[in-house]
Structure formats: structure tokens, C-alpha cells
Amino acid sequence: MKRLLASLALTTTLLAAGAATAGTLDQVKQRGQVVCGSNPSLAGFGVPDDKGQWVGFDVDYCRAVAAAIFNDPTKVKFVPLSAKDRFTALQTGEIDLLVRNSTWTMSRDTALGVSFTATNFYDGQAFMVRKKLGVSSALELNGATVCVQQGTTTELNLADFFRSNKMKYEIVSFATNAETVRAYDSGRCDAFTTDTSALYAERLRLTNPDEHVILPEIISKEPFAPVVRKGDEQWFDLVRWVGFALVGAEELGVAQTNVDEMTKSESPEIRRLLGVESKFGEGIGLGNDWVVRIIKAVGNYGEIFDRNLGDGSRLKIKRGMNALWSKGGVQYSPPIR
């Protein structure tokens, strides 16, 4: 039995190594589609619409990668994964890329054999309160009753936040998220706390969503990033720079509607970005018009955000930390040159 297990483990390692060295990009090109691990359903990030098409913020990242490689954003196979399965699926080579609201942490980045490329959404814990409470900052929540889900890091962050700001609070915790939301909706607590992305989605389920407001303070770090297997630098670079190109395009004002005109632009930065007079696309195994393809297919970072999460969607998530660095956020693209 022991020998059997050992040989199985060895085979697994060899296979994993084999998968890594074969070159993900070549495999993807040969297969004709990108296999992308996704969330089975997270409002704004990835849900199937009524025609069965995947839509969402994370989904558009997968489509951007497909557009960069194949000039066709539909050449993606989405594999819905649970939180538990997601890294295993990446390690075994079942998926090429994981874009599933996964928080970038040191332990995951160093111990799981996976690499996080670049943060696409800065999430973090925030508070929702009723508008009629007249509160505009989380620092005014002294003495509040807060609804929270039991046994989560959310609960610990909450305690830390109130203690470090020397505020009093009363906690009302529930086993499931649904119960917590229902309790808040029925008026058991003054505030409800969880990650921002979820807060906006939960607000839609309240009896009167317009009577609630999400406070601007973010009290924890939950940076989401696309993830790839370790050991394939070419693929890592490709996924990472597709992400940077989306942000870079927004910085330079290159959008889905004007990308063709922009190729005639005089600006050297735009000409480099769009591959008019540079060969940066070839450097990562793509055509030089890679950014043009991406922007035509899904738009720039701002457009993706607005369509799926922001004012163009029902969630109406504020850009906040996800605004460009030049507009008070932290989304920043290293220069393409």
C-alpha cells in the first residue's frame, strides 16, 4: 500500500512538472481555447446571464486573455470552482488560469505552487448602515450593534478595528451569511459588515436597498488577483501584462469606442501600448496588436469595472481604491516600454 501511494505521489509530481514545462501558451494555442477557473456565481464578478453566457468582472479578465491570444473573446472555457477546489484545479493543470476573486496572500503565493499576477480588484471589509442613522464614516460607529457572520476573519477584523479606534460595539453573530443579512434587514443591528464586493451584492437583497449606504472606510486588505501555476514564466508574464494593459489603456484614455482612432495618435505612449511602433506583443508570445484586440473585445479597466460593478451595473460599487492612481485610487500600470 505504501509503495502504491509513493508511486502515485511520484507520478503526480512528474505529471505536474510535465504540465508546467510543456508551455501553457502553446497548449492553449493548440487547444484553441483558454480554460479559466471561475466563481460559480458571484454577482458582478461572474454569473451566467439568462442566455447562459458568463458575464462579470472576473469573466472579462478571462475574455481579455482569450482576445489577446486568439483575437476572439469567446474562446474561453469556464470551469466553475468552489473555494476549496480552486487551487487544486490549477495545480493539476485542469485550468490554465484562475480568475475567481482570490485574495493574494503570502502563504498562498509561496506555499501552493501558484503565482498571483497583478491585483485586479482591491476588496476589503466595510460597513453598511441605514441612511437614516446619519452616519458618514465608520469612525462614528461608537456604541453600534454590528451584525456579522460567525467564525470568519470578518469577525476578527471587526474586533481589531473597534479596539484600535477605542470604540465600543456590540456584536450579533450568525452562522450563515443569509441569516446575518436577514437579521440586519429586520433591524436587529445598526450595521452589517463583510467584504465590500459582497456588501453591494447583499444590499440588492434587502427590502429597501435605497435606504442603506456603504461607508467609505475599508478595514482589511483583500486584494483579488488572477492566479497561474508557478514555473511557466511566459504564461505568468502574459496574464500579468494583459491586466496591466487594461489599466494602462484607461490611464491613456484608450477605450472600446476610440481604439481605432487611437492607433493614429501621435502620443508615443499610446503608440507603444497599441503596438503601432513597438514589438512588445511578440515579447510575450502574442501579436503586436494585442492591446488593440483586448480593448476591442472587452474595453479598458474602467469600462470593465463600470459595466460589471460600477454605475453601469445594478451593484453601483464605487471605484474607491480601484480608481486610477491619478484619481485617488491605487490602480497603476507599470509603463509599457
Next chain:
Amino acid sequence: MPMSHVADTRAGEAAAELKPPALERSRVAAQLASLVSSPTNIVLTLLALAIAYAALVPAVRFLVVDAVWTGVDREACLASTAGRPVGACWPFVFNRIGFFVYGQYPIAERWRVNVTALIAMVLIAWALAPSLPRRGIAVFLFFVPFPIVAFLLLTGSTALGLEPVPTNLWGGVLVTVTISLLGMVVSLPLGTVLALGRRSSMPIVRLVCVVLIEVIRGVPLIALLFMANRMLPLFLSPGMQPDSLLRVIVGVCLFASASMAEVIRGGLQALPKGQYEAAQSLGLGYWPMMLLIILPQALKLVIPGIVNTFISLFKDTTLVTIVGIFDFLTAVEVSANVPQWSSPVTSVTGYAFAAMFYFACCYAMSRYSLAMERRLATESR
């Protein structure tokens, strides 16, 4: 007074006063009368009525009276828009019904699913309805050409000009029915073979069957599915991974077969030994004895058990959600997260609809099996 006199008088009175029984009192009336026949019964009746009232009235209110029937998005199902408390949000179900039934199957190709379903329904109705002629042909068509036709239609084939539809796009009722139908069709014969093997006199056959049955039955289905979906890929090279729907179907079929084997073994053991001996004394070999004498009787005995296994198999298909396949229930759950429809009543509506669907299917199976039992109950006629 002498005893005989008393008896005579009573007999005489009884004879004089005896009237014909009240025939007009119907069975329903008798049943109703029994509800209030004693103080205890009156209390119990009132209690039952109170419970029924407490459960039914809110359900009807939510599902029908307060329900919203038309609309294009979540706004229609908000109390603030409707200006009254809202119940079920049916436009959500109407809008997403395509997704509930076909999952992500491309819209232009959905007719292929409909054609397959139509053929299957015609063949199944033909094979199962006792009054129709030549049911043998229907059974043959269902088991031999139909699976091939269904496979080609559903997965597609470039040679026939049908665009290939990979199984990761399948979902909803399509997946639920495909998995459970295959599970039923495979588990009955495979379960029978395992049951016969377990009672075989050949030690190796018996050992293999016992181990298979006990190992598969001793593991929860959810664990089996996890193993099929997560461990199998670890052992196989990335290029030759079996289709994930296929993995799940194999897992479900094995699990159903192991349960079925034990149900059928119960039937085999319930038959008196005389039946075996009678068959042998007629000079029948093992297979003719089993196929002509033993199995027809044994299977008839365990129809309730078989149908019970089918029904739990049908409901167990909801477990495939853990391996990322969007069966009917998952399709409903996922849809409730869509921002277009998010509202306080959306998921409750979805679950109510799912409950109705599962109940309708299971109840139909249950009724058919009752009819079948009655038709086959030859001894008690």
C-alpha cells in the same frame, strides 16, 4: 327467570327491530364522522386543521395571492414598486426558465435537446404503458438505437453537420435528467448482476461482488463524486482527462448499482427455496432459471425498493453541484445571485419552484410504481 326464556325474548326483539343498514351513508361521510367520533378525535382533528391552516395559508399567500406575475427585472418584485407586500417573484422564473432547463446550452442548438427529450418521452411512454401494443419494440429502440441518437444529437457531430456542444455547457434539467436516467438504466441490470453475484456459489465472484457493493455503498456519494472529479485527474495525464460530466455519471451509476444490488438481493432472499428447486427439477440451467422463474418474481416483490432507489437517485443528482456542474437546483441557486433579479424574495421563489419540480417528478415515479404493483399483484387477485 330461566335462562332460555331470556335468550329467546332477546332474539325475538332483535329480529323484530333489525333494519337494513343505511346504504346512503357514503364512504366520505363515514370518514368525516370518524374525525369527530370521540373527544380525543375532535381535539386531534382541530389540531390538524390548525396546523394545516398555519402552513397552507401563508404558502398560498406567498405563492399565489401576493405573488408578482409580470416584470422585466428586480424592480417588479420590490415591495416599494408594487406598493404592497410581495410574495413569489415569478417573472424571475419565467425569465430564467431557459437557463433552468438547458443551462448554457447554446440557444440556437436547443432544439436538439427538445428532439431528444421528445423521442425519449415517446419511447418511455410506449414501453411503460401496459395497454399499448408491441412494447418490446419500444424497449429495444430505447436501449439500443436511442442512446446513440441521443449522444449524437446532444454532443453534436461535425460529420452530421451538428455543431459540437461540450458537456461543460450542459446544465439545468438536461443534466439532472441525463444523469438520473442513465443512473436508472445502468443501475437496474448492473445491480441485478451484483446481487446475483453476491449470492453466487463461486467464491471469487462472490468476493468481488461483496467488496464492490460494500465499498461503494460504504462511501457517501459526495465523497465518490469528489474522488471521481478531483483524484482521477491527479492520476491521469492532463491530455487524457475524461469529461467531467462523464466522471460524475460513472460515479452516480456505480453508487446506484450498489444500492440497487442490495434491494434486489432482498427480493431474491424473499423467494421460497421451493421456487429454485422447482426450476431446477424442470431441468433449467442457472440463467434460464434466474431469467424465467426467479428474477420476474423477485423484482416484482421489490418494486417499492427499486422505485425508492430511483427517487433518491433523482434527488441525489443535486450533489453534482460540488464538482461544478450546473444541475437544475444549482441553476436556480446561481440565478438568484444575478444582480438583475436580486431581491428579498428571489431565492425563496427559486427554491419554491425547484421544490415543485422535484415533487412533480418524484410523485409521477411513485404513482407509476403503484400502478405497476397493482397490475403485477397476480397472487392477490
